[in-house]
Amino acid sequence: MTSLPTYEEQRAAARRRLPHMLFEYIDSGAFDERTMDLNRADLDRLRLKQRVMRDMSDLDLSVDIAGTPSSIPVALGPVGFAGMYARRGEVQAARAAAAEGVPFCLSAVSVCDYEEVRRDSGVTPWFQLYIIRDRAYMGDLIDRVVGAGAETLVLTVDMPLPGIRHRDTRSGLYDTGLGGFSRQAWQGICRPAWLWDVFVRGRPHGFGNFAAAIAGKKGLGDYWRWIRENFDCSTDWDDLSWVRSRWPGRILIKGVLCPEDGVAALDAGADGIIVSNHGGRQLDSVRSTIDVLPGVVAAVAGRGPVLVDGGLRSGLDILKALAAGANGCLLGRAWAFALAAGGESGVVAMLQALKAELRVAMTLTGCTALRDADRSLLDTGSPPLSNLYGSGAGRGSL
Numbered sequence: 001m002t003s004l005p006t007y008e009e010q011r012a013a014a015r016r017r018l019p020h021m022l023f024e025y026i027d028s029g030a031f032d033e034r035t036m037d038l039n040r041a042d043l044d045r046l047r048l049k050q051r052v053m054r055d056m057s058d059l060d061l062s063v064d065i066a067g068t069p070s071s072i073p074v075a076l077g078p079v080g081f082a083g084m085y086a087r088r089g090e091v092q093a094a095r096a097a098a099a100e101g102v103p104f105c106l107s108a109v110s111v112c113d114y115e116e117v118r119r120d121s122g123v124t125p126w127f128q129l130y131i132i133r134d135r136a137y138m139g140d141l142i143d144r145v146v147g148a149g150a151e152t153l154v155l156t157v158d159m160p161l162p163g164i165r166h167r168d169t170r171s172g173l174y175d176t177g178l179g180g181f182s183r184q185a186w187q188g189i190c191r192p193a194w195l196w197d198v199f200v201r202g203r204p205h206g207f208g209n210f211a212a213a214i215a216g217k218k219g220l221g222d223y224w225r226w227i228r229e230n231f232d233c234s235t236d237w238d239d240l241s242w243v244r245s246r247w248p249g250r251i252l253i254k255g256v257l258c259p260e261d262g263v264a265a266l267d268a269g270a271d272g273i274i275v276s277n278h279g280g281r282q283l284d285s286v287r288s289t290i291d292v293l294p295g296v297v298a299a300v301a302g303r304g305p306v307l308v309d310g311g312l313r314s315g316l317d318i319l320k321a322l323a324a325g326a327n328g329c330l331l332g333r334a335w336a337f338a339l340a341a342g343g344e345s346g347v348v349a350m351l352q353a354l355k356a357e358l359r360v361a362m363t364l365t366g367c368t369a370l371r372d373a374d375r376s377l378l379d380t381g382s383p384p385l386s387n388l389y390g391s392g393a394g395r396g397s398l
């Protein structure tokens with residue numbers, strides 16, 4: 001059997017390969033990182049229920065993720081600056097997603113723009129966007145990607161302002177002064193393989209989809225400054241009708257963390273929602289996504305697909321999320337580390353590992369088709385689980 005990479009192996013390889021501030025940017029969360037850790041801890045507390053002596057010779061791992069057919073219930077979710085983790089990183093990741101038959105979502109804050117990813121990967125990615133202050137630019141950008149064939153928009157709504165990310169300020173990521181520049185240069189010099197492959201041969205490191213808006217600036221720090229200045233904390237659900245009027249395809253709202261907001265998103269015209277706490281990178285001390293998921297699924301009551309992200313790393317995590325009611329999962333850090341560790345083939349290997357893990361998990365829980373996964377796959381009987389999905393605990397509705 002060929003060896004399959006684990007999340008921790010790819011994370012460690014990414015750490016060895018990337019300049020410190022880029023590794024920290026992917027790896028870190030907000031404030032004291034309690035929610036980031038909780039996403040993992042709560043997934044780990046869930047138990048699958050083993051079932052044996054069933055005919056499991058014919059398994060179906062495929063699902064429809066919010067209108068996009070997929071070989072497994074996984075999409076590569078939006079991750080910023082992937083073109084800094086590997087040479088033309090967004091293109092490599094999109095190719096890997098296409099090779100393994102899963103959707104790829106291009107982050108608004110990418111290095112390669114939508115047209116390049118589409119042209120060089122041959123796929124039509126989902127597109128992620130925040131509501132930005134410069135509505136004229138936002139409108140033009142929407143028209144551009146729609147013109148390039150985009151069908152699914154992931155509208156991130158949990159970033160009216162950026163979270164407090166101590167590890168990023170400590171690493172020098174946002175520093176645009178001379179001191180910051182020398183630190184960043186030194187971190188690059190300490191990673192010669194990355195320097196040659198990504199920094200030298202991976203050019204241009206443009207501002208991707210925002211190039212026209214940030215014209216005249218140079219570095220990553222400038223890019224960050226523009227992004228931070230363009231978050232808009234005056235946004236409300238009425239803005240969704242404006243987006244709706246310009247986007248003919250599907251709109252998924254990313255950043256829902258309670259049942260009321262799930263319902264509000266659908267009432268305001270969204271086609272589906274993504275239960276997300278931004279990987280613990282925004283508001284800390286909120287509940288984990290796997291914890292709130294069943295309550296949101298119940299409230300939404302089948303009016304649209306409910307996807308989830310946050311701490312998902314293995315096929316077992318994916319099966320747990322589906323058992324808890326999700327229609328599909330988004331990966332973030334997992335593919336970013338896989339990309340940094342091994343480029344396109346690193347992401348392919350990660351997706352193949354997920355498939356192999358899902359097969360084992362399905363076979364030993366008696367799940368023949370992932371689209372039929374439900375709570376019967378979970379063992380809610382053991383005492384430590386009484387808060388998370390335990391009977392009578394009153395949290396969520398599984």
Ligand code: GLV
Pocket residue numbers: 080159278281
């Ligand atoms: C962007 O969405 C980030 O989390 O940095």
